Amino acid sequence: MAGIMSLTLGNGPLAKPPRGSLNFDLGAAAPAHVLYLHEVPQRIRGRFAGQTVVDTRRAMLLHETGLLPQWYVPLEDVRQDLIERTDHTTHCPFKGDASYWTLRVGDRVAGNTIWGYENPKPECPPLAGLVAFYFDRLDAWFEEDEPVLGHPRDPFHRVDVRRTSRHVVVRAGGQTVADSRRALALFETGLPTRYYLPASDVRMAALRSSTTTTVCPYKGVATYHDVCVGDTVYPDAAWSYHEPLAEARAVGGLLSFLGEGIEVTVDGEPG
Known part of the structure; x- marks a missing residue:
């Protein structure tokens, strides 16, 4: 998903309201x-x-x-x-x-x-x-x-990708569509941690290609998939970066999930 974050936007330190604590008002x-x-x-x-x-x-x-x-x-x-x-x-x-x-x-x-x-x-x-x-x-x-894609890049914004053995499970409408202990955790300034899973840990038969794309100045161009469980379609609930920018290169080809009706848990807790 395209991230929108800067010093003065979202929950940056100079945004309204700021994130974190300072020793002055x-x-x-x-x-x-x-x-x-x-x-x-x-x-x-x-x-x-x-x-x-x-x-x-x-x-x-x-x-x-x-x-x-x-x-x-x-x-x-x-x-x-x-x-x-x-x-x-x-x-x-x-x-x-x-x-x-x-x-x-x-x-x-x-x-x-x-x-x-x-x-x-x-x-x-x-x-x-x-x-x-x-x-x-x-x-x-x-x-x-x-x-440069999307908008000027903010030098105070960063993306870090780390291997993790935490247990990541994705459910759509209560049914498991992905289960992995080989996820990559993507940490991006001011945004929730996103978990990217290898396709071999995803029920790929439940995914249907979407025409949606988004642009992130820090990660690149994302392509999307609908998640289909029974007769229910969860539009654009999965995405991947096939040719990510340098900071996000490690998640190239992996899949992440988000959307209404999509539940992501990490070690049994909401992720």
Whole structure:
């Protein structure tokens, strides 16, 4: 399943509410809406209609309460011949008034795809001179030469996979569809532990391929299966990563389960 987690989203330490305990009152010390901007060491590139429209070694990453991290790049590192300023504006109570640009390459146009705060509010991090893109309106993004999927990757987010001999049982409607002592446990920042099982420990006859896919910037593209028990179908209740990204490579081809009517127990306890 695609994970959505960052410093300021989900149950990260700067989210609302945070997870964990501190030796001071974060609610009193920090504003209700947190903005945190820091440098990105990687070269960032974006492509649209066969053209590299942004190429920078000076990107910044903005973390903001309730939102996914967002790259901001110097406007001068964007192809000036491919962008047109528009009259569109929006207002953010925490950052100020945003100006917009349309991206045009030949016959392809992405309207109001780029925005920037030319005169950000005084309490805002230094965003003047920087612009951001709607990530999914470009055809491809790269950190150095590696594709980035879904949204900018958060350097404070991590995925760890560990072998485990714990007894993992999956039931659908009370019937066992998987039973394993050879699972891999996937630990991902701010998300519940997920257990990935080898196909030989799964009743594969109970699985039916689904057309659903999801994208995770940290694990890759997941493909799904419906779980079928008798006349009952549990849609998209199993998924796997056939070509996972580096952090999740160990779970490639293994199956994990989640969904309404699906029960996962680990050593007899809800997992």
